[in-house]
Amino acid sequence: MPAKKNATARPFYGMPVLDIVDDTVYNIFNIRCTILCYEDGIFAMEFHLTIAALSGETRALELEKSRLYDVIILGGGPAALTAAVYCMRKGVSTGLITMDFGGQVAETSSVENYMGYKYIEGIDLVDKFREQVRQFPIGISEGRKIAAISDGAIKHTTLDDGSVYQSRTLIIATGKSWRRLNVPGEREFTGRGVAYCATCDAPLFSGKRVIVVGGGNSGIEAAIDLARVAEQVTVMQFLSQLTADTILVEKLRQYPNVDFLYEHEITEIKGAQAVESVTVKNRQSEETRDIPASGIFIEIGLLPNSDFSRGVLEHNENNEIIVDCACHTSCPGIFAAGDVTSVPYKQIIIAAGEGAKAALSACDYIAKIHD
Amino acid sequence: MPLFNDEIKKQLSAIVSQLENGVTIVFFTQEIECPACSDTHSFVQEIAGLSDRLTLRIYDLVKDSETAARYGIDKVPAIALLDNADNDYGIRFYGMPGGYEINSFLGALLEISGKKQPLAAPVAGRIAAIKKDIHMQVFVSLSCPYCPGAVSTAHRLALENSHIRADMVESTTFPHLMVKYNVSSVPKTIINETHELIGAQPIEKFLDILEKI
Numbered sequence: 001m002p003a004k005k006n007a008t009a010r011p012f013y014g015m016p017v018l019d020i021v022d023d024t025v026y027n028i029f030n031i032r033c034t035i036l037c038y039e040d041g042i043f044a045m046e047f048h049l050t051i052a053a054l055s056g057e058t059r060a061l062e063l064e065k066s067r068l069y070d071v072i073i074l075g076g077g078p079a080a081l082t083a084a085v086y087c088m089r090k091g092v093s094t095g096l097i098t099m100d101f102g103g104q105v106a107e108t109s110s111v112e113n114y115m116g117y118k119y120i121e122g123i124d125l126v127d128k129f130r131e132q133v134r135q136f137p138i139g140i141s142e143g144r145k146i147a148a149i150s151d152g153a154i155k156h157t158t159l160d161d162g163s164v165y166q167s168r169t170l171i172i173a174t175g176k177s178w179r180r181l182n183v184p185g186e187r188e189f190t191g192r193g194v195a196y197c198a199t200c201d202a203p204l205f206s207g208k209r210v211i212v213v214g215g216g217n218s219g220i221e222a223a224i225d226l227a228r229v230a231e232q233v234t235v236m237q238f239l240s241q242l243t244a245d246t247i248l249v250e251k252l253r254q255y256p257n258v259d260f261l262y263e264h265e266i267t268e269i270k271g272a273q274a275v276e277s278v279t280v281k282n283r284q285s286e287e288t289r290d291i292p293a294s295g296i297f298i299e300i301g302l303l304p305n306s307d308f309s310r311g312v313l314e315h316n317e318n319n320e321i322i323v324d325c326a327c328h329t330s331c332p333g334i335f336a337a338g339d340v341t342s343v344p345y346k347q348i349i350i351a352a353g354e355g356a357k358a359a360l361s362a363c364d365y366i367a368k369i370h371d
Numbered sequence: 372m373p374l375f376n377d378e379i380k381k382q383l384s385a386i387v388s389q390l391e392n393g394v395t396i397v398f399f400t401q402e403i404e405c406p407a408c409s410d411t412h413s414f415v416q417e418i419a420g421l422s423d424r425l426t427l428r429i430y431d432l433v434k435d436s437e438t439a440a441r442y443g444i445d446k447v448p449a450i451a452l453l454d455n456a457d458n459d460y461g462i463r464f465y466g467m468p469g470g471y472e473i474n475s476f477l478g479a480l481l482e483i484s485g486k487k488q489p490l491a492a493p494v495a496g497r498i499a500a501i502k503k504d505i506h507m508q509v510f511v512s513l514s515c516p517y518c519p520g521a522v523s524t525a526h527r528l529a530l531e532n533s534h535i536r537a538d539m540v541e542s543t544t545f546p547h548l549m550v551k552y553n554v555s556s557v558p559k560t561i562i563n564e565t566h567e568l569i570g571a572q573p574i575e576k577f578l579d580i581l582e583k584i
Contacts, residue, residue: 062491100573107516123516142491143573191556191569200515201556203543274553295555 063139068166069095070366071359072157074146075173075305077103078348079338081129082355083171083362088136090363095139095165097146097157102126103175104302104339105348107197114348125348141165146174146308151331168369169362172309172321172329172336173355176302176346181213185269186298193275194296198222201295205230210295211278213266215242219299220252226297227255234291236261236280238300269296304340316342327358335362374413380421386477387422391485393455395426399439401447402431407544411448411467418476424484443536446545450476454483461529466541470513475522475539482530490531490574497578498531505535505581508561510542510554520571521558528577535581 071087073080076098087094105111108122117125134140144159155170178196180186186194195201198212202225210230212223215237221244227233233255235242240262242249252258261280267288268279277290304320306313314322314330321329321336323343329336337343337358338351375383398415400408412429419427430438432447442451442459450464460483468476481487490498507525511518525537542549542557552561560568566580 058488062493143575191559191567192553193555195556197515197517197556200512200517200558203512203514204549204555204557206543274555 058134059137060134060140061137063095063097063141063165065163065165067093067095067139068154068168069093069139070167071095071169071171071362072097072155072165072167073171073173074098074149074157075103075175075338075340076101076142077173077175077338077351078105078129079173079175079340079351079355079358080171081133082352083173083337083359084133084138085136086356086359087171087363088133088138090359092363092366094136095141095167096133097141097144097159097165099143099145101130101142105129111348114352148308149312149334151312151334153333155333168333169365170334171327171355171358171362172306172313172334172340173338173351173358174305174308174340175351176304176339178298179300179303181266181298181300183266183268185271185275189269189271189275189296192273193271193294194269194298196298198225198297198299201297202226202229205295207231208294209292210234210297211236211266211291211293212297212299214299214301215239215244215260216299216301217244217248218301219297220244220248222297222299223258224248224252224255226295227252227258230295231257233258234261234293235259236264236266238265238283239263266296302339302346306340318342326361327354328361333362333365335365373417374410375417380417383418383477384421387418387425387480389481389486390422390424391481393424393426394480394483395428395453395455395457397428397430397442397451397453399430399432399435399442399444399447399449399451401433405447407467407541408448410469411450414467414469415450425480448544452479452483454485460533461536462526463536463538465538466544467513468539468541471516471519472511472513472522472539472541475519475526478519478523479526482527487527487530490527494574494578495531497582498528501532501534501578501581503534503584504563505532505584506563507535507537507577508540508548508552509538510540510549510552510557510559510561512542512557515557517571518558521560521568524572524574524577525560527574528581 070092072095073083074097084096105122106126111120111122111125144161147160148158150156155167157165206229208230209232210226211234212219213236223233223235263283264280266278267281269275270277275294275296277292279288279290281288306319306321316322320342321340323329323336323341327335327337335358337354339346343354396415396419400412415427419425432439446465452462453459462479509522509525522539529535529537542554558571562580563584568580
């Protein structure tokens with residue numbers, strides 16, 4: 001839903017005012033007036049309805065361990081789901097293994113550059129993708145993480161519960177996920193002060209001191225969401241300047257309760273039951289000190305979900321799977337597509353196109369085996 | 372002044388028209404010291420007005436304390452959902468299910484009415500095998516797009532197994548519970564006061580914990 005102009009909001013049950021962002025299109029969530037707001041002087045409740053698609057018929061099946069599939073697709077985002085549709089239409093036996101559907105698109109509030117839709121909510125686009133896949137009798141395994149893959153005439157995919165699936169080809173489209181700091185305390189305090197979704201968790205930090213790690217677009221967007229509710233927001237940046245778009249930085253600078261720490265990094269997150277302070281290091285002077293904070297929002301970009309293919313496939317220095325222009329990896333019969341690969345520009349429409357290409361390459365490969 | 376404008380009302384009507392059977396909305400309120408009660412009251416009234424298949428019953432936590440005790444309601448505003456034979460599956464909403472949470476509320480209405488997506492056979496088997504009493508509290512915020520997923524999963528588990536109860540808890544409405552359970556990221560699910568699950572995890576991850584209890 002496009003952000004509305006000129007609307008004002010009221011506080012809701014002690015929650016500070018959520019004002020409405022302007023027409024700037026943000027990639028990840030905006031805080032919009034999601035609860036109750038005045039619109040032209042009238043109370044209006046804003047809902048994010050995403051539930052209408054229940055009626056779609058599904059022919060999807062369970063993935064079978066005993067079966068040798070022509071193609072198994074790993075992932076559930078636009079690359080994987082497009083590959084699934086192409087494979088099913090080509091008539092090769094296909095399985096799909098994913099933790100969940102949608103990948104990063106499911107976390108994106110608005111999509112305005114996927115052709116055919118001037119505007120669509122990320123979650124709605126995912127529903128449409130999923131429905132298009134589930135009209136086919138494709139084998140699906142949902143909810144398990146991929147632990148390992150193996151090379152050979154028959155590829156084996158092992159999941160974190162030990163189950164193994166077999167296929168003649170693999171299409172890896174596992175995308176990227178939020179990068180962690182990897183400092184002591186981060187994992188322990190996740191959900192106890194360490195947070196990765198500012199839109200979700202900002203209301204919980206009303207009147208508190210928080211730190212946002214990362215000076216890119218997602219970091220600055222998070223800081224804006226938090227500055228509305230928190231007592232004090234500190235933006236911590238590894239580099240000597242912010243890398244976010246100017247328009248976002250200017251917006252953030254309007255809030256008086258925001259300060260910036262450049263060339264600093266977090267070395268430890270500390271507390272008893274929940275986060276109480278963080279240790280920060282000045283990257284120039286190497287000096288360290290503790291800053292009190294009850295929330296740490298980590299917005300330092302994305303990492304490819306490619307660990308399970310290390311040692312089997314060639315990766316580049318960013319740990320992305322190296323592919324050629326037909327989505328071949330370094331290993332015959334294994335193809336890759338979307339954000340997990342070395343292809344430049346991570347976009348939904350590019351991932352979808354790459355997924356189609358990987359599927360066609362995989363189908364070619366299978367046709368040659370069967371010849 | 373109605374909460375729903377015509378546009379939203381139209382969308383909501385289209386969704387509740389998919390209800391297969393009747394659902395009863397049992398709403399608990401309180402006259403004083405409940406700032407969220409009056410808006411939630413309007414919310415359930417307007418929702419119930421959208422379909423003949425929806426029945427609304429309203430109780431007061433203090434005046435109707437026996438009824439509240441029967442439904443295990445200890446805070447307001449609270450909503451319990453029952454099927455057309457008044458069966459209580461332990462599905463609760465504490466605080467107003469507005470914002471993104473409207474999706475989990477509508478989803479629960481549809482599922483209790485009988486409009487359910489089938490579960491995969493291994494998952495259904497694992498749910499049926501749970502014999503211990505389970506109480507899940509899913510803490511949410513209304514601006515959290517992932518939260519309805521966690522709430523719906525917990526509610527589906529409650530719907531499928533009579534040993535399981537599941538609450539949505541709107542965090543900022545119940546700040547004392549936020550403190551008690553250390554809620555600083557949502558969704559966060561507290562299970563039987565002893566286990567917790569962070570994030571909108573798939574049903575298998577919920578089951579991994581339920582099976583340990």
